[in-house]
Amino acid sequence: MTFSETTRPQPAPSPRYPGAAEYQRALQHPDLCLSDPDLAAGAADLSPLGLPRAVSGNFASVFALTCPDGRRFVVRCFVRGPHDLGERYAAIAEALDEIEAGWKAGFEFQPSGIRVGEGRFPLVKMAWLPGLQLCRYVQEHLWDSSALLQLAVRFAALVEDLRSSGIAHGDLQHGNILVDPGGNLRLIDYDGMYVPSLSGRPGGERGHRNYQHPGRTVGDYGPDLDNFAAWVIYTSLLALSLDPLLWGRLDGGDECLLLRWNDFADPGRSAAFACLEDRPDGTLADLSRALRSLLTLPLHEVPPLPELGELLPAARARDGRGDGPEFPAAAVLVGAEVATARAAVDELRRQRAEAELDQGRAPALRRAQEELRNREAAQLKAMQDHLAASLVELIEQERELSRAEQAQRAEALRLLRRESMRAELERHPISRFYGPGVSPRTHMSLSWAGVRTAADVGEVSVEKPSGPGRPALTVIRLPDGRQARLDSVSPEGARALVEWRRWLESRAALVAPELSPAEEERILSFSRQRRRHLSDAIEKIREGARDEEERVRAELAQGHDELAQALLAEQRRLAARLHEVDVALADARRALAELEWRHRRARP
Numbered sequence: 026m027t028f029s030e031t032t033r034p035q036p037a038p039s040p041r042y043p044g045a046a047e048y049q050r051a052l053q054h055p056d057l058c059l060s061d062p063d064l065a066a067g068a069a070d071l072s073p074l075g076l077p078r079a080v081s082g083n084f085a086s087v088f089a090l091t092c093p094d095g096r097r098f099v100v101r102c103f104v105r106g107p108h109d110l111g112e113r114y115a116a117i118a119e120a121l122d123e124i125e126a127g128w129k130a131g132f133e134f135q136p137s138g139i140r141v142g143e144g145r146f147p148l149v150k151m152a153w154l155p156g157l158q159l160c161r162y163v164q165e166h167l168w169d170s171s172a173l174l175q176l177a178v179r180f181a182a183l184v185e186d187l188r189s190s191g192i193a194h195g196d197l198q199h200g201n202i203l204v205d206p207g208g209n210l211r212l213i214d215y216d217g218m219y220v221p222s223l224s225g226r227p228g229g230e231r232g233h234r235n236y237q238h239p240g241r242t243v244g245d246y247g248p249d250l251d252n253f254a255a256w257v258i259y260t261s262l263l264a265l266s267l268d269p270l271l272w273g274r275l276d277g278g279d280e281c282l283l284l285r286w287n288d289f290a291d292p293g294r295s296a297a298f299a300c301l302e303d304r305p306d307g308t309l310a311d312l313s314r315a316l317r318s319l320l321t322l323p324l325h326e327v328p329p330l331p332e333l334g335e336l337l338p339a340a341r342a343r344d345g346r347g348d349g350p351e352f353p354a355a356a357v358l359v360g361a362e363v364a365t366a367r368a369a370v371d372e373l374r375r376q377r378a379e380a381e382l383d384q385g386r387a388p389a390l391r392r393a394q395e396e397l398r399n400r401e402a403a404q405l406k407a408m409q410d411h412l413a414a415s416l417v418e419l420i421e422q423e424r425e426l427s428r429a430e431q432a433q434r435a436e437a438l439r440l441l442r443r444e445s446m447r448a449e450l451e452r453h454p455i456s457r458f459y460g461p462g463v464s465p466r467t468h469m470s471l472s473w474a475g476v477r478t479a480a481d482v483g484e485v486s487v488e489k490p491s492g493p494g495r496p497a498l499t500v501i502r503l504p505d506g507r508q509a510r511l512d513s514v515s516p517e518g519a520r521a522l523v524e525w526r527r528w529l530e531s532r533a534a535l536v537a538p539e540l541s542p543a544e545e546e547r548i549l550s551f552s553r554q555r556r557r558h559l560s561d562a563i564e565k566i567r568e569g570a571r572d573e574e575e576r577v578r579a580e581l582a583q584g585h586d587e588l589a590q591a592l593l594a595e596q597r598r599l600a601a602r603l604h605e606v607d608v609a610l611a612d613a614r615r616a617l618a619e620l621e622w623r624h625r626r627a628r629p
């Protein structure tokens with residue numbers, strides 16, 4: 026077979042492998058290049074030119090070898106492959122070891138199984154499997170409708186088996202499915218196989234494009250990888266079991282069964298889909314339409330084939346034998362539609378749950394509202410801070426002004442009172458001072474020393490006598506700073522003088538004067554003007570801040586309004602969407618119920 030239709034993109038980075046011709050040369054001498062004893066003893070199948078015959082695929086050159094004891098092996102030599110080829114094959118081997126399955130083909134990955142030139146390269150060793158590629162088998166049984174129907178059913182069983190093990194082959198197509206003489210299916214070529222332990226790695230290939238959904242990319246890799254190809258193969262086999270003439274009409278067997286990549290890419294202009302759907306029996310047309318509808322789904326939503334129990338009457342599935350032309354193909358076909366209808370109901374259910382969750386939440390709008398509120402608060406706070414900072418200095422100046430005013434008032438009052446006190450004390454001549462030992466002579470000597478009225482009596486102290494027999498001296502500080510030193514005033518007299526002055530002072534304090542209104546006014550007018558300037562400045566700043574706050578609120582008010590309206594509109598839209606999904610869901614459920622009823626009726 027040729028591989029011109031295989032669209033396996035080159036995975037990167039890829040180690041350098043020998044080319045097909047180099048392997049071919051090397052395999053002229055298996056004993057020299059192969060390390061496995063079975064293989065080294067074998068001889069490669071030869072082409073008419075006498076060279077080892079290679080089936081060259083995109084990833085590998087495949088050679089068949091026969092050992093002297095008659096055993097046959099297949100050797101897969103890689104011409105390209107992912108850097109983790111060994112790990113992948115180990116994971117696949119481990120996964121397949123765990124399961125019992127008729128479709129498995131044993132293999133052994135040998136990391137440096139073949140020497141080419143100076144290098145050693147990996148290979149996969151397999152036992153040769155008797156059987157025909159799927160296309161050849163179909164061609165040979167084209168007129169055996171029950172064999173083809175049975176083939177379809179066995180294929181569906183194989184797909185179900187893969188699914189239940191969580192495995193996907195990755196490149197289901199005629200070249201990778203062998204049918205043995207008993208009609209049993211075997212899968213080969215596990216390069217692109219997915220097993221659960223490989224989850225998370227990139228795929229690395231796209232599979233044969235005549236079997237793949239047009240949306241499949243190199244990156245797609247997972248347990249659902251085979252869904253679309255399974256529908257293609259199943260539909261083709263069923264179609265051929267119903268009408269073998271389709272093989273000739275649609276050029277079946279030419280790198281495909283009946284359908285090709287261009288039918289999938291543009292189903293509206295596909296002669297093949299038109300041909301399958303333009304039929305009187307309806308059942309095949311329904312299946313074809315079901316397959317066609319899968320093309321409108323994104324790859325990850327393509328449902329798997331229905332389970333075998335859905336496809337077949339229970340009794341037939343158990344014995345697994347096709348029983349002639351009365352085989353209930355209708356059940357098989359309706360089962361396909363049921364699966365699609367179920368997938369539609371599931372999808373709508375999912376959409377409904379999503380719409381319901383969104384209902385009234387409109388998270389983006391709520392977030393925007395919250396953000397707007399925060400922005401407003403932040404802007405207002407920044408303004409308040411700025412205002413406070415601008416006011417701090419002015420307020421401090423105002424405070425300073427008050428302090429200065431107080432100080433000025435206190436000083437004026439102090440001077441006024443000092444003067445009035447002085448005047449009051451001056452009204453009391455020293456001659457009116459009486460005390461122990463105070464005589465008119467004492468008054469005289471006080472007067473001569475400058476102490477004429479009570480106002481002249483400053484600080485009074487007594488100096489001790491300077492020698493025995495000498496008198497103590499009384500020292501009086503006069504208002505001009507001079508000192509009067511007297512021996513005519515005894516210490517007792519000095520104490521009495523101090524008391525006299527204190528008594529006069531306390532009497533004078535009772536009539537202490539206050540600042541006159543004129544004096545008050547003089548002091549106030551000094552700071553009044555300055556104060557007015559300050560309060561004008563403060564008021565101006567406050568006014569500016571009020572305007573700014575209004576501006577910010579007005580500016581954001583529009584945003585608040587718009588968001589509230591958008592929220593309302595979004596809620597209405599979601600409600601309408603929910604209603605729409607509800608209607609669609611009701612329709613889909615009705616359609617499903619009807620199909621299920623037809624399906625049940627088709628079973629005996």
Ligand SMILES: Nc1ncnc2c1ncn2[C@@H]1O[C@H](COP(=O)(O)OP(=O)(O)O)[C@@H](O)[C@H]1O
Pocket residue numbers: 080081082083084085086087099101130151152153154155158200201213214215
């Ligand atoms: N174990 C096998 N037994 C019999 N035929 C095989 C075996 N392995 C491969 N082949 C034949 O070789 C062809 C190519 O092998 P495959 O493993 O699919 O390589 P490729 O990567 O080229 O597709 C298959 O289509 C099949 O006809």
Ligand SMILES: [Mg+2]
Pocket residue numbers: 082200201213214
């Ligand atoms: Mg292959």
